[in-house]
Amino acid sequence: MTTGREAILGIMAQSAEHLSAEDIYIRVHEQKPSIGLTTVYRTLELLVSIGMVAKFDFGDGRARFELLQGPKCVKYHHHLVCTGCSRIIEYSDFIAEEISILESIQAKLSKKYDFVITNHLVQYCGLCAKCCTEKKSGTEQLTEDQRVLA
């Protein structure tokens, strides 16, 4: 169906970033103030259930959504996440090497476990340069802890 849903899809088609439900709500609200947050959540749920939108979680407490279909949509979503500042980099280089392996594994998993696999997610977690230097200065006790616990 349609009305506010088109607005939501429009917003998602424009911005290629990983928007949270609130991000989308704010932007949709600008051009159509009548739309409420509840509708945004409901529409996103619907879009995810029909495989049109992917829902990600990068550990910052809010879900992120990304359009899977339409022009200028990337098919594969491989992310580099900084666990320090929650910065997300969506890398597209190097992907080609992964795809064939991942797809062949997907086919095997699908057969073995009797799953209909709709999409996959590859996420590298670590610390960006900035957060890494911040960590080093002033956290001798962490390595201490690690020694004691290990």
Next chain:
Amino acid sequence: MTTGREAILGIMAQSAEHLSAEDIYIRVHEQKPSIGLTTVYRTLELLVSIGMVAKFDFGDGRARFELLQGPKCVKYHHHLVCTGCSRIIEYSDFIAEEISILESIQAKLSKKYDFVITNHLVQYCGLCAKCCTEKKSGTEQLTEDQRVLA
């Protein structure tokens, strides 16, 4: 340091599953009733920050934790998640093929974006056989929606 933390680590070392904070709290509480939920969260946060525990999110609203070090700990965490019932399968077959590719990509990403990458996550999302048949019976309106929206 130590005390309740050892108990928490002990629980995590015993159970190879993906425990939520509350799961851990309940089990720790059985053998050491003095330990509170807050301590469990704080300890998990510490363990994650020093790279001893990985934190996952499978979309069911609660975080999952898994020990990364010690005996009988798997180094790689590749999951198959049913978006219908949140069932998680940790597959270990097929992994060998992925590792070399993923590690070479990790090295390239680390250099290009100046990240210290601590671990990676591969997640295939889909529907298990049970949820898949449930979806088919009684959700003609979903494919209808999909048609309209597409």
Next chain:
DNA sequence: TCGTTAATGGTAATGGTTGTCATTTACATT
């Protein structure tokens, strides 16, 4: 135009997670 059904919005409730703060524990020093 009218009627049925689905969609919507505001608000309240839910629930996992984090903050606060007084108390307790651990550990190094006498």
Next chain:
DNA sequence: AATGTAAATGACAACCATTACCATTAACGA
């Protein structure tokens, strides 16, 4: 063993993203 200091703890409150509820509104076919 006693003591002092700083970190760790636990109970409870606060937070905040998400979901439930319900009365109202919009959409679409007749």
